Amino acid sequence: MTGNSNTRFDVQQVRGDFPVLAREIRPGIPLTYLDSAATSQKPETVIQAMSTYYQENNANIHRGIHKLAEEATLAYETAREKIARFINAPAADQLIFTRNTTESINLVAYSWGRKYLSAGDRILLTEMEHHSNLIPWQLIAGELDLVLDFIPVTSEGNLDLDVYHDLLKKNPKLVALTHMSNVLGTINPLKEIIRNAKSVGAITLVDGAQSVPHFPVDIANLEVDFYAFSAHKMCGPTGIGALYGRKDLLENMPPFLGGGEMIKRVELRSFKANDIPHKFEAGTPAIAEAVGFGAAVDYLLEIGMDRIEEHEKLLTNYTLEKLLDVPDLTVLGPPAEEKGGVVAFYIKDIHAHDVAQILDGDGIAVRAGHHCAQPLHTKFNLPATTRASMYLYNTIEDIDRFIAGLQKVRDIFK
Amino acid sequence: MEDFYRELIIERYKSPHFRGELEPNDISFEDDNPACGDHIRIDVRLDENHVVTEAVFSGEGCAISLASADLLLESIIGKTIEELKETTKEDILDMLGIELGPVRLKCALLPLKVLKAGVYGVGETISSD
Ligand SMILES: Cc1ncc(COP(=O)(O)O)c(C=O)c1O
Numbered sequence: 001m002t003g004n005s006n007t008r009f010d011v012q013q014v015r016g017d018f019p020v021l022a023r024e025i026r027p028g029i030p031l032t033y034l035d036s037a038a039t040s041q042k043p044e045t046v047i048q049a050m051s052t053y054y055q056e057n058n059a060n061i062h063r064g065i066h067k068l069a070e071e072a073t074l075a076y077e078t079a080r081e082k083i084a085r086f087i088n089a090p091a092a093d094q095l096i097f098t099r100n101t102t103e104s105i106n107l108v109a110y111s112w113g114r115k116y117l118s119a120g121d122r123i124l125l126t127e128m129e130h131h132s133n134l135i136p137w138q139l140i141a142g143e144l145d146l147v148l149d150f151i152p153v154t155s156e157g158n159l160d161l162d163v164y165h166d167l168l169k170k171n172p173k174l175v176a177l178t179h180m181s182n183v184l185g186t187i188n189p190l191k192e193i194i195r196n197a198k199s200v201g202a203i204t205l206v207d208g209a210q211s212v213p214h215f216p217v218d219i220a221n222l223e224v225d226f227y228a229f230s231a232h233k234m235c236g237p238t239g240i241g242a243l244y245g246r247k248d249l250l251e252n253m254p255p256f257l258g259g260g261e262m263i264k265r266v267e268l269r270s271f272k273a274n275d276i277p278h279k280f281e282a283g284t285p286a287i288a289e290a291v292g293f294g295a296a297v298d299y300l301l302e303i304g305m306d307r308i309e310e311h312e313k314l315l316t317n318y319t320l321e322k323l324l325d326v327p328d329l330t331v332l333g334p335p336a337e338e339k340g341g342v343v344a345f346y347i348k349d350i351h352a353h354d355v356a357q358i359l360d361g362d363g364i365a366v367r368a369g370h371h372c373a374q375p376l377h378t379k380f381n382l383p384a385t386t387r388a389s390m391y392l393y394n395t396i397e398d399i400d401r402f403i404a405g406l407q408k409v410r411d412i413f414k
Numbered sequence: 415m416e417d418f419y420r421e422l423i424i425e426r427y428k429s430p431h432f433r434g435e436l437e438p439n440d441i442s443f444e445d446d447n448p449a450c451g452d453h454i455r456i457d458v459r460l461d462e463n464h465v466v467t468e469a470v471f472s473g474e475g476c477a478i479s480l481a482s483a484d485l486l487l488e489s490i491i492g493k494t495i496e497e498l499k500e501t502t503k504e505d506i507l508d509m510l511g512i513e514l515g516p517v518r519l520k521c522a523l524l525p526l527k528v529l530k531a532g533v534y535g536v537g538e539t540i541s542s543d
Pocket of ligand 1: 102
């Protein structure tokens with residue numbers, strides 16, 4: 001599942017797989033891409049797989065009897081199998097294609113939530129959630145009159161597990177949290193959190209948008225009920241994501257959207273829903289994107305998730321060490337050992353936008369803002385932070401350029 | 415890039431001339447830039463002829479948005495409400511003296527947006543006077 005690990009990880013070779021990394025962002029200025037937490041770049045193999053699909057196999061799936069339709073169906077379903085295997089899901093039919101993490105979470109909120117939750121029920125979230133694992137619950141809580149509780153984030157950027165244990169005593173129906181924070185970089189102790197949630201009978205949902213791309217994730221081992229992630233953050237295309245769900249849950253949930261493909265039999269005033277996963281895939285899906293998603297998984301496996309994780313660790317350690325030398329700069333989140341490849345920071349009296357803008361002048365792409373985690377920024381009393389995030393194709397030279405850029409920021413604002 | 419962060423912008427960001435809040439005031443309005451969480455409030459006092467006598471801003475923002483607020487407020491002192499409504503995007507860009515892409519343009523124009531929203535509110539009450 002974690003790919004071959006006998007050959008050496010060669011970052012220059014990896015970079016060669018990503019066409020965009022060869023471009024100059026402005027004449028004479030190379031691209032230093034440190035915004036992979038927002039979306040990753042795409043390797044040639046993914047771009048090619050999608051082109052080839054359109055050039056050779058394009059047809060609508062599942063319905064056609066003709067050869068092309070069969071090929072397209074096979075390509076789509078093969079991608080599902082690859083992705084399910086990639087996260088060690090028990091079966092491919094437990095992996096539903098969605099548009100992205102956001103849609104996966106909304107699917108659970110509307111399908112599972114509307115059926116199983118009622119007034120006064122509690123949902124337990126955390127203060128470090130991306131808006132995509134917050135707003136769906138706010139919406140459904142408003143509709144059904146539910147109560148939202150939040151596991152606090154400590155000043156070091158970890159979940160306060162003592163408070164978690166207290167909150168579990170209120171018997172939440174659902175515990176929904178992120179595997180890895182897209183701001184703090186915190187990797188949450190999921191195994192323990194899920195075990196505790198189960199002990200009070202809660203269903204668990206994990207936002208895997210920042211984890212599946214960066215380190216091995218083993219669904220069977222985690223024993224999680226729902227797990228959501230996006231292709232575009234893991235070398236795949238935009239427009240497609242996935243939701244893993246426990247089989248009995250998925251089978252008993254009502255459809256999310258209605259239309260073609262999600263039905264078995266239709267009468268004028270009623271329908272019988274299709275089996276999973278098709279029950280949750282109404283309408284023509286993103287077929288070429290599924291093919292690209294499958295190719296992304298192939299690519300990551302070829303490199304090896306263990307080695308990607310190791311490479312990012314190295315870069316993160318190096319970055320945090322170098323940042324210590326930049327005066328007036330504070331990094332959010334836990335120390336390097338407990339952190340993924342996401343480094344959000346602020347510089348005293350210099351706004352995140354200005355930092356990002358000056359870095360952009362040197363071709364360095366970082367993100368500035370609240371990174372779709374506004375309540376977390378409010379908690380730390382920051383309107384915005386700047387975030388550098390890494391992936392398998394980043395180098396020590398990228399980090400050096402980034403650090404030099406920060407020095408320039410300070411010079412301009414001195 | 416150094417052009418972008420002209421001395422004027424850095425100077426106005428670090429030592430704004432029109433920062434503060436006014437209570438009571440004749441116009442007060444605030445708004446956010448959802449892309450970045452920036453927040454700007456502008457308070458204005460008028461004389462009996464609807465001429466701006468005092469104007470200040472408060473809130474959080476980047477150098478571009480705060481310098482823009484400071485320069486904008488400087489430019490409206492002594493103007494009537496009607497004159498103030500004539501202020502355009504180009505006026506702001508002229509004051510800042512830089513060219514901006516679509517994302518940063520939102521930063522630069524947030525103060526004007528806030529001011530206009532406040533003024534049009536007042537405009538309505540004035541016309542119904
Ligand atoms: C932790 C986390 N959750 C959810 C999302 C949302 O992903 P998407 O926009 O692909 O739905 C992101 C990325 O933006 C994220 O970082």
